[in-house]
Every structure is written in C-alpha cells, then in structure tokens.
Amino acid sequence: MTAIASGSSIALISVEDLDIGRAIAFNDEASGVETLFSVNVVQRDGKNIEATFSCSSSPVQEAGRPLILNARGMVKVALGDPSDDQLPSIEKDDWNIVPIEVDRFYEQFARLEYDYSPPFRGMRSIKRRSGYATGTIENEAGSAWEDQLLVHPGMLDTSLQASSAAFSCPGDGRMWGLYNICSIGLRSGL
Template sequence: MDLPTYAFQRDRYWLDVTEAAADAAGLGLTPTDHPILGATLDLADGEQTLFTSRLSLRTHPWLADHTVAGTTLLPGTGFVELAALAGERLGCPRVEELTLSAPLVLPERDGVRIQLAVGEADGAGRRVVDVYARPDGGDETPGAVAKARPWTALAKGVLAPATGTGTAADGLPVWPPTGASEVPLDGVYDRLAAQEYAYGPAFQGLRRVWRGDGEIYAEVALPEEQRADAGRYILHPALLDAALHPLLPGVADQDRAALLPFTWSG
C-alpha cells in the first residue's frame, strides 16, 4: 500500500515508570541464597548482624507436612538450620546452645516474617542469637509502625567458633549394629498420626530402626521430591527431623511420652 509522504501523527500513552529495585541487593541487603533464610544486614554500629526471612505455605509448601496437634509448625530443626547458617556466615558455625521459647505457627494463607539478631563476638568468639517472628498483616505502611503486629521472641541461643578438635566419625564396623533388634515400621506414620504427629510425605524420612542396649539406631533418607534443593541447606530440616522420629511414642518404645524438641546443644 502507498504510504503518506509526511511524518505519522500519533499520540503516546505509555507511562514512564522509574525502575525500582525490589530484590535484596537493591534494598541494601545481602542475599544468602538459602531456601529459608533470605538476606542479611550488617548494622552500622557494628554490634549486631540481622538476618531476615519470610516463610509461608505458598512459598515453602513442604512445611505443610509438619503438623502437630492440628497446627502447622516450623519444626525445631528449622530453627537449628537458621541458627547454624547465621553462625556459619559469621565464623561461628557451632550451635552451642539453642532454646525454643515459643512455637512458630504457619498460617494457612498469610506468611510469617522472621528475624535473627546476632550480637557481636565476645572474647571467646561466641555470639548470642535471638530469633523473632511476626505474622503478615496489620498496617505496615511507613509511619504506621504502631499498628503493625508485634514481634514475638521464639528462641535464644549461643553460636560458637568451631572447636578444631573434632574428627570424622569412623562409623560402626558392622551395619546393622551387632546385637540390635530391628523394629518393624509397618504403618509407623499412621501410628504417629494417631498421636497427633501428622507428618506428610516431606517428613516421612524414617526407613529402618534398630533397638540395642540403651541405644536406638536408624536409617533416614530425604524423600526424592525434596532433594533438588537439599545441597543449599547445611542439613535439610526434614531430614534432621526424621532422625528424631524413633524417639516419638509408638516407634521404638511404646511407653514414651509425646514430646517436641525445644533445647539443642552441641
């Protein structure tokens, strides 16, 4: 077709939008590249380092498989992972002590914001770590801090430098252990569900259990669906949680009382 010889007449309706940096680095934070710990910030006074994250069942759907007494909780092993990673970034990779004071409940729809505040090192290189959480919601616009939901203290602990005296475990000379009797695991997770430990597929890592003289041995494995990101963790919380399942009632000992781990050391 024939084109006109004069310049096209036109009106422009596109909006000019300035580029906004929405990632962690653009907001002045340092990304951690960790699945459950988002970013870190060194405070200007040099006395604390802040680690931040946000968890939800939408962004981390495997956490929905950890339900106790009808409530979806971040497992205690998740707190250990958060503390261990913060310590590793600051040269204190040993979780010397970590005590949970309140559970972290994960709501069905909204998310939960998490902060780990790590203090400066003392003369022995130890650092105090405090873990806080706050659910999404409330008026969180600038100038409306008073209306935002309050932070709740969930855990407190001590991070320490590596001792330097540890040696690699030699392992057992025979596996399964000599003299240990194997515990049948048929329907084990159904039995645990009856005790209000409703573990979904991501947390069903228990494979075999043996009971010895005052000792319990177990084989655990991370389910295939969780292995893609496993290398990004120090130790995947679902795998470490599965290592504790033999201690639950009805697994290796019928007389054990119901429990949840709340204190960690070493």
C-alpha cells in the same frame, strides 16, 4: 554461619543449649509469617566462632502484633577443612532399647494431621526407650534445591524428630498433640 565465616571453610558446626519454646505456626496454606532470625557473635578468632542466636515470629495477618520468641541457643563453629573424624564420638547406651517401625512413627503424626513428606521425612531407623532415642537419618532434599544452604531445613527438622521418639512410642497414647520436645541440652554436630 556461612556468611559470618566470611568465606572461610567450616569444619564443624555445633548447636548447643537449643531451646525451642514455641513452634512457628501457619494457620493454613495461604497464611504468612514474619520471622526475624538474629545472630550475635560472642567470640571470634582465627579458628573458632561462637554466637548466640534467636528466632522470633508473628503472623502476617496480625499486623502490629509483637514478634514472639520461638527459639534460641548457642552455635559454635570450628573453622578449617572438614574431615570424616571431626564429629565428637557419642557413647551409645543400648540398655533396654528397642527398635520401632519408622512408618508407625510417622503415622502417629499423621493422626494428628501433621503429615511429614520429603524432604522432612528422613528417619530411616529408630531405636528407643523412655527418655532416650537414637536413629539413622537420610537427607531427602537431593541436590536440586536452589538455596544451597549448608544444611537443608528438612534435614535439620528430621534430625530433631528423634526427640519425639524419646518422648513417646507409637501407640502408647502419650502423643495426643504436637509437642515441642527440644528444650534442653541438644548438642548436634552438622
């Protein structure tokens, strides 16, 4: 979106209608994946940009295999100078919500042989009930990463992890495999 904004300052990026239908899978540490990320600008004026996006992939080892859709959604960009009060307020629903231990949250993934490590292990606190979770995240990427992306992939992944807490509480037995929870109505301001 930084490239599409063509040098204009970005005040807010909202991701809407995010549908992650299939994770990008790596068979092992030596495997490669071809990915195609496309953006289609739907509307643009001096203050806003709206675009649809999609991400598709295929294992490099399977040459000639068609790309499979992994994710799609809508992104809205408000152009201008960022400010602390730019994010829309969110109503908290603290009814029947309980804290869960962050270490236990990550241990359930480790038991599935999916170990999060920095910068992808940024949850600092989690509160949940069935179907709802909220938390505090911290950017674990630091300032030394070379790509200088607007949002580091570790921070983005961490921001989606609360959906797993909404689905399952550590130890309840529901998380017996990796799930792709973010398929409806995610709205996040970055």
